[in-house]
Structures are given as structure tokens and as C-alpha cells.
Amino acid sequence: MASIRPQRVADAARRLKFKATRTGADYVRLLVLKYQGLEPNGTTVTISNNSVISACDDLFKASSTQPYIWFDPFSGEWKRMAANGGWPVGSVKTQYERPNKTFRKLLEVVKYGPDIEVSTHGTDSDYYQCLRELATRTKPQLTEALIWFSRNRTDLSDGTELEVGHLLPQFQKSFHFTEEEIRILFHFDTDSLRERLPLTAGQTQISLADLLPSPDPTDPAELTSFSDQAGETTQRENDGKGYSWTQNYARKTFADSDIGDMVDKVKAMAASAYLVLPDEDTLVERCVVALLAGHLVLQGPPGTGKTTLARLLAEAFSADTAVATATADWTTYEVIGGLRPKHDKSLEPFLGYVPKEALACAEAMKKAEENNTAGADDSKPTPTARWLIIDELNRADIDRAIGSLYTVLSSAHTSHLSTNPIDLWFETEPERQKLWLPGKFRLIGTMNDVDTSFVNSISQGLTRRFHFVYVGVPDRNQIPDEMDMCRRQAQVWLKKDFPHLALSSENEKHRPSVNEIAQRIKNIFSWLRYGDTSAGSAQGDSHHSWPIGSAQAVDLWKAVLLTLASRADVSKDDLVRALDSCFADRIVPQMGTLRNSHLREIQGWFLAEQSEMQETERAVRHLMNTQSVR
Template structure:
């Protein structure tokens, strides 16, 4: 981006907020989508229009104004009000090569992407080599820089014609479909204007000090656990040692912030939402990413379209302020009775759920919140407001966290190679609660509930009537009883196979009584298997054989790829088990064997 803005070796450029916005729109912008306004062509990932600037504009501007050590090896920065003067270091090429470590960008993919909005390209053959030359010129890359940054990986978009022929439509049409709009983002405006005319709330933050002394109104552990148990049962969750787990969650939240950690697919995120409801609190969810800095967490200066900078809160401080407003609206006693009674009721607090917390380098991003998060005691919160140094208004430079505010984090503790660790100092500020897979004697109930959840999904998503013969299937009329029994037998066969496979992977023991595999495969993965099976079973031509084939393919395509972190001996043992006990699961066996030797033909 800095090269695109004109930065060359031996020189310096002055960058404004408007230039950052223009460059981000050129490199990442996608027009015409109300929610997902940004697309990363390298990771193929969509990003939302975020109220606080977010990625890429806010993140890039923060990295320039407060560069990390890696960035300081590449650039020198002199920040001024509304602008920054940037120059390359004398050793930037060596530093760049060291940081990339051979991970160059796909040359052809970048060239095609950056030409996405060009109106001068006509339908017909396109000279991709010419596009590459034009891209290098636009990005002002010399031979040495291009050699480090770009490499032709022959990575192409799904539409092959885009590489050899121009479709006439913009390349934005070739992008993968954005994800479904998350429920927690529904209230985000369709388009963020980013203009200086957006005046912040004129009210300062001094009033929040009063609510630092207002704690949670209910501390009856038994009553809270009972309420939480009912919500968990209504959500069809099967939790290991549920009574103990839920009590630990309740006590943890009464005393401070908590982190739910465990394998993927164990309903940590769903449980986090339910915990907030049990305390009569609403919740906002944010998913952590590797790009997070103090800008995303605490806040900073947000670039505006008129080249000015405006202060904006980060996710945590914004959530704490929202909680203070809810507490103020609820009144000190906060005696509202349940969130389900009134759709618009805000509850007695508003909490923040940080999903996949360790995807971010949270120790670096949490910054000045260390002290504030160390305690939820009223006296401590009243004496340790968060310092908002980026605010100009003296009444907005300090923000007090309410005594009712809680953060619930979720962490995947299996994929340790792809996540960041938390320091002991930060870990002390949370109670870590392990959420594992159901126990062996719960597997039957778990698989049955996963089937019910998949059926609910199928009914809601595609309006397919119930396929479950145990829930109101019609046994009357000609052929009704026969069809009922046949349907029951088909799905019973599948349910038995899923149950046996899950039990073996999790709990099978060696002759010495040690876990043979011990793989904590989550309930979410079981639900994925049922979705595929029920989709196939909704057809009139479905048979036991076709359903087993569907289970086989889905297990091979969705479950086996997740076994990459297992030891080779565990994979080999599962392959032997499949060969001996499940000869019909041919595709799964081939996928498992291929996992052991990826150089082999599958």
C-alpha cells in the first residue's frame, strides 16, 4: 500500500487519512454489497463494514501511526495531526525478505484482482502478462521488490474464463459468496459514510463512574444454575458433567470474567450466549483475528473521508459503554424479569463475547486494559478507569467499566499451532473453564439430539417436513405403517454407525486401558454428518445404501481432514478399525489412508 501511495527508497511521503481510504478501496474494496464491503484477495476472506473503521482502513492507519517492531524494520514514521510522514529504512529489503520467508503473493491473482473495475477492458482475450506489468507499475515495484513480493503460483479464481478471457462484468462477480449475515451484525448500517459530519455522542463518559459501583443484582448460585440448566436443555446441548460445569460458570461470572476453552465443536459459543441470558444480560459477539491491535480492542483515531481523524472506541470499550447505558436504563436494582418476556428488553446488563480469543495476539492488543480487567470489585473499577488518550474532549478521556460488565471468551485449545498463547499475567484476569465432549454414556443422547438439531436446520433452511418417524410421523392410511417402519429402520442404521464411530474415536482403549485415539470430536461435527444424511434422506429415492454412501462421503470430506493433528499411530489404528468393521465406508478409508501418506493416490 505504501508503495502504491508513492513511497520509494531514499524518499519520504506524507500520508493523509483520505489517501489511506483511497488506497484501501483500490486494494480491497467491493462495491454493491450492503454489509461486506471489503475482500482480501489473498486469503479469499470477506470483511464487514465496521462501525469503528476496522479492517482495513482503521487497521492500516493504526499500523502506520503505531508501527509494530516488524514494521519499524521496514519504515520510519513521523506522525502529525491528520497525517504521517513515512520513509523506508536503509535495510528494508533485507527485513522484507526475512519477514516474508518465501511467502510471496500470487502474481497473476493480484493482477487480475486489481483490474476488477477497469472499464477499458473489452470482452475477449486478455493479455495477462500486460496486466501484471501494469500492476507492477501501479504499485511502483522495482525488480528487487517484485522478486520478493510476487511469485506466479498460477492461482486462479473459480471462473477459469477470467484468466484467459474478459467476461465484461467486473471481477467482483467472480468472488466466492459472502457468508450469511450474522444475527449480531443485523443492526450495522448498510453503508458506513466515514464523513466528518458524523458527530459523536456529545455526552462525556464521566457519568459511567457511578455504575462502576453497581454490581450484579443476583448472587444466588443455586437459582442461577437452575435457570441456566433449563436454558441449556431448551437448546438441546449435551455437556459433560453438566451440573458441575454450569456451577463453575456461574461462580466464575459472579467473581469476574471467564474463558470457555476446549476442542472445536463443543458448543462453547452457544454456551457463552446462554450464560449471558441466564444472568438476564444481552450480549454482543466479536470474533478475534490475527490483525487485532489496541485499535480494535480499546480504540484510536479513525480516518474520515475529509482527511481528518476522529476518535472511535474499540470493541471492548464500546461494549463496556453500552453496558453502562443498559445498567443506567435498567435502574440500580435491575429487577427486570427475563429477556424472553419482551423482545425489545435490554436486560440488566450487556456483555461482550470474544469468540476464538486466542486467534489474536491478545496480550499485545489488550494494552491498557490489563489493570481494569484485573478485578470486578466495585472499589477497584471505580479507581481504575480506562485511559482513552486518543480522545480530545477532557470529559471523554476516561471510561469506567460497569460492575455488571463481563467478558466471556472462547478458546480452541486443540489447534495450538495456529493460535496465540496467553501470558500468565493475562490468564490471571480470567477464570478458565474447560468445555469438553460429552462423556461416553452420553453419546447416545448426543447423537440423537444432533439429529434433531439437523432436522430443525433442514426444516428452517429448506422447508423440508420432518423426517423423524418418532416425532409425529403419519402411520395412518394405505402404506403408512410400512413407510413409517422403513423410515425408522433407515435412520436407525445410520444413527448406530455414527454413534459407534464417535465412541471409538473418543473412548476406545488399548489392552492396557489407555485411550487408543482419544480424539475429542465435537458435537458440531456430528450435527454436520446428520445434515448431509437428512438432506439425502429427504428424497423419495433414498435407501439405506444411499444414506450410508452419504455418511461415508461426508465423513471423508468433513471429518477426516480434521484429523491432521492426530498421531500417525492413531490414524493407522482408525484405518484398521474401518477396514475390519465398516467395509461399506470405502471413501472414508481411502481418505484416512491418504492422510497417512499425502503423496499417495486417493
């Protein structure tokens, strides 16, 4: 098999340079998405760290040796690195999770833990218009792109001349390009596609790493080198140098923070996550201001998106997150650390959640500084901090568990943090017995303030160390949008977890039934939260309010959509029964802390207004008297 003429490929590589601008970065990210299957018809593509690494390897990797060499489309240079350690995978995937204005118009994104679902939305004309905007300033030659992305072909004939245009079908198939997309995204003319490439007869594929010019200096040892970021914290944590270096990062905090910009970022990410917040502008601004000043607790009813909001806030501050769930048996061992047994029955030091993540935060700050010093591309963002999210904070006796952190957490001022380290008494080496909390480190707690009988109270002394922001249910006028978002969340969940089920809801004949279910859910949530405010009704004065969260609506929609997707002959009655059963089995048990007078009111309303939901009415009646027959 033959390889495409080396010098011609080298020329193509150099001409494929994308400027290190937001537009250039968006163009490269779009290529990665297209390579993974994104199409204008709304097909959903699942993106993970591994899939992005694999796609970037296919698109930009030049050598299979380790450390291999890859072509950086932003700088037009060849770079040497450890496997998958240098390509800005984080930048690619993060941009999908935190889309800018262009990508928000182009893509619909839902995050599922480490993975995300990406698809196009709107009409084809909207999609192509967005592509035109993207390609305004970044538009490579199609000829050069064809040669570059065909660089590793081994199925070409020896001793012949090949027209560049003959490479187009495979290129179009690999990237799932439509003809319109190619016309928009690339410069080309008919003559250039007729250009002929002489192929070297009898020559096996040559490693491009050995053929293409390296950036100055040419000494391979001095090429840009990268290391695997994932292992750095452990290495430094055990390098014998102690933790004294962390004191330097206790003196550094968030620089050039723009509150308005951060609020806009969080709102955009919340929309992508289908999260509806009450009085969104005020709520998000309060959270941003609180985090600039110190640590934060998000309190409110279950299911209102507190943990999701905590993650989004961290992302807006360019902070990675670790999440811990508090439990009733937490002590200072879990929070600060202590000694734990080894297999040989000896004891070794163990860092608790706070010092462990504080150390990781200092590592992230150090890494960001190194990148800035090295002139790293701004289009390749990396976390500049690491935060700890403690879910269900008041499930633990946090006053007892937080121990000596009382003093450290009393202020987030750099002068305080740099003079009040965490005492790690259990460390055997003296240089590791003090660790300083970085100025960019934050604790975010989430707290359920409804189930007060099952959680611990927090002392006034500890509450002074946090800002407490209430995250309630959306306002009454937000309920239609909220319920639509909940439905979309459930639809994405169904696609991801049950891809073999065809969504019958897309079939026009089921639309009236689905719309009726949607209206029923909106009515139920509106009444449970706010009561009947129709003309002439006095019920709003005596109505018991129950702040049921958005997550519960998602649960209901999951049950309805599963029923809808699993049967071709589904009827409206089937959907009502699915809703009724899910409400009785999943929502009513959550009413266990309500008073009987409140439960009687709910039972009466379902009898009068939702008479078809008989299982729900029976479940509420049984909850008032568990000795009765249901």
C-alpha cells in the first residue's frame, strides 16, 4: 500500500492552522462533534472524555509511538507529549457543557454526570445559518483538509496519480457531512479537487512525525511536553516536600471577577441543564456574591436543583468539584482525617474530605499558573481551583464533625487563611502537619430544610461561617416552563437509558393525550404549591402549601414516557394510570411529614379535581391511617 506524498501532506498540515480564537476553537470542536456523528436531523450524540480523546487522536495524532506527536491546529505546530496528555480534551468537552452564544444556538446539550448528550435543535435552516456565522472567519481549504484527514489511508494503489476529489466520499462519510455543510465550512473550487497527487510506489505508510517540520527549537527533547494531569496530585502529595508550599496559594483569590459575567454564565448553563430557578437573576447573583466572599449553603425543599446549581456555580468560577454526601456517622475523621489501618496492621495518615480537596485546589491553582507562564492557549481552559460540595449537609452532626476547622472557616480573607493552617495532627512527618486552605477553595453545602425531624440542627457559631441562600420551587408563572423542562429531561433520560424504545410521543396521534397529561401535571403542581386562586375562591387563604420540587415532576414524566414508548397501542387511559401509579408509589410516600389536616385537604382535592387518579387518593387516605385497608 502507498502513502499520500509526504511533502504534500506537510503543506496541508501547515495550511490547516486555525487561529487561537474563540471562532477557531469552536470550529475544531464542531469537527470533533461531526466526527462522532452529529447530524442536522437532531440525532443525539453521547460525548465522554474517552470519546473526545479518541476523536482528537483520529483527527490530529501523527504517530503511534509513545510519547507521540500531534498536530496542534491552533498553533500550526507539532508537539510531543505523553499519551492523551496534551490535546485540550477538557477544552473541547467543557465547551459543550458550558456552550457560548454560538453553540447555544447550534446545539442542545444535557449533562449526565461525566457524559453529555448533544444534538442539534431548531430547523435545518436555523442550523445552517449558525454554521455560516461560525465559518465567517475560519474556513480552511477543502483540498488541504482532504489531504490531511486522509494522511493515514493505506488502501490506495501504488504507482498511480490520485485526484484529490476522489478522497471526498470517505471524508464526507467519516464526518457525516451533508453537501450543504461542506459548502458552508470549506473553501473549494472544482479545479482544486481535480489536482492530482502522485503516490509513491511500493512504499509503506510513513510516520508523519518523522516527515513534518517541528517548531523551533528542533531538538525533540525541547518540544512542548505534557504530562498526565490526573496523577500529579498524588505524586506531589507524596513527594516528601510537605505542604508548606500551599501557604502561597492561601494568599491568592479570585482576580478580575465580574459578577455580571458569572451570573450570565450560570444562567446559560442552567438553561442547558433544563433547570428552572425562582427569581433566577436575584438568586444566582446572591450565590455568586456569597462565593466571592466565602462559603455557601444552598437550602430548600428536596428536588429543587440545589446540587445541580452548586456544580454550575463551580463551573462558572472555573473550578472542578468533588462531591461528598454527609451521613449521621460523620466525625472529624471524615471531614479532617486521622489514622487508618493498613494490611500489615500498622497505621497510616488519611486526609479527610476538606484537606484532601484543599490540597487538590492548590494543585489546580499551581497548574493554572504554570500554563499561564508557558503561554498556554486561552481556548484550552483548565480548572483553576477545586471545590468541595457536601450534599445533605445537615444529615451529619456537622458541628461535631467539623472540629478544628471552626477557626479556619471563620473568614475567607487571604490574611486570615495564610496565618491559620489546618492542623493535621495525624501526619507523621512534621512538614505535613500544617496545610493552608487556598484562597480559591470553597465549600458548598446543600441542605434539606423540610425534613427537620430527620436532620441535625446547626449552631449559630457554624452558621456564621456560611452564607445561606434559599432555593425554593419556581414561581407560579414559571410552572409551564418548568414542567416543559422536566418533560425534556425525562425524554433525554429515555433516549439514553432505553435507546431501543421508540418514543411514541413523537407520533402525532398521541400528541393530544400527551398534552392532556402535561396539563394535568401542571395543575397538580400548581395546586399543591399555591392552591386554587380562581375568581371567587377563598381557598388561597387557608390552603396548606407543599413545596414539591421539579425533580418529582421529572419522575412522573419518566413513568408516563416509559409507558408511552413501550406500547404501540397506548391510550390516554393508559397514560393516566401510569401517572396515577407513579404519584401514589413515589410522590405520596414523600408526604409522610405532612399533618393530617393537610393530607385531608390533598385527598379532597384529588377526589374533586383528579377523580381518575384513584390510586393516588387511596394512597393519601392510607397515609393518614396506616392501620386502614388501602
